[in-house]
Amino acid sequence: MATKAKAKSSTTVAERLDALANLQKIDSEIDRILTIRGELPLEVEDLEADIEGLEKRVEKLTGELKDIEVEITDRKNEQKDAQAAILQYKEKQNNVRNNREFESLSKEIEYQELEIQLHEKKVKEAKAQIAHKKEVIDEVQEKLAGRKTDLKAKKAELENIIAETEKDEEKLRKKSEKAKKQLDDHLQTAYNRLRSSAKNGLAVVPVDRDSCGGCFNRIPPQRQLDIIQKKKIIICEHCGRVLIPSEEAED
Numbered sequence: 001m002a003t004k005a006k007a008k009s010s011t012t013v014a015e016r017l018d019a020l021a022n023l024q025k026i027d028s029e030i031d032r033i034l035t036i037r038g039e040l041p042l043e044v045e046d047l048e049a050d051i052e053g054l055e056k057r058v059e060k061l062t063g064e065l066k067d068i069e070v071e072i073t074d075r076k077n078e079q080k081d082a083q084a085a086i087l088q089y090k091e092k093q094n095n096v097r098n099n100r101e102f103e104s105l106s107k108e109i110e111y112q113e114l115e116i117q118l119h120e121k122k123v124k125e126a127k128a129q130i131a132h133k134k135e136v137i138d139e140v141q142e143k144l145a146g147r148k149t150d151l152k153a154k155k156a157e158l159e160n161i162i163a164e165t166e167k168d169e170e171k172l173r174k175k176s177e178k179a180k181k182q183l184d185d186h187l188q189t190a191y192n193r194l195r196s197s198a199k200n201g202l203a204v205v206p207v208d209r210d211s212c213g214g215c216f217n218r219i220p221p222q223r224q225l226d227i228i229q230k231k232k233i234i235i236c237e238h239c240g241r242v243l244i245p246s247e248e249a250e251d
Contacts, residue, residue: 033172
């Protein structure tokens, strides 16, 4: 390990700059491949999340439907019990000994009739709820079917793009790892930090038309000469990127 670190530290500034430029070229090509894929991976993830949410909603609504159906069954059974009770009370009225017993049974019959009416009302309300929930389920399932169709298309599109580019990407990533090993830890850390903070992923840029290739601010002539000579690593004072000479300047 010490020998490798010593070897890295013994490289010239020009060699380090060339290694940085090479690494940036490789990583920019990887970025280009990822750009070709575009937002498809995120779109696939969003669609999968939507589908999961819609499926859970259908499951919840279906469960609520079953609960309402059970409630309807229970109320109908209670109606039958109430009707049976009325018949029993009416039979008892035929054998009462006095008006007091007759009135008491009449109140029981009246109570059971009110219970029947209440159950009828609740059953109607429950049936209305079922009809509404079924409409909602149909709407959600229609939306779900559309999302699944979109997901299938997006996945097919993404798989095609990945199939076309994954071999190139794999080769480039191996090259990138190999190129990074030519840099010392300090330069690797600085490069990675600049890459992550730059929108276009450019940590190393050439001087193009007397300007920084990253932020396009003008570079003074003396500084441009220092960049061409590659005797020290020069950073753009505006954007912090590492500046290297353009290919034309090196030629």
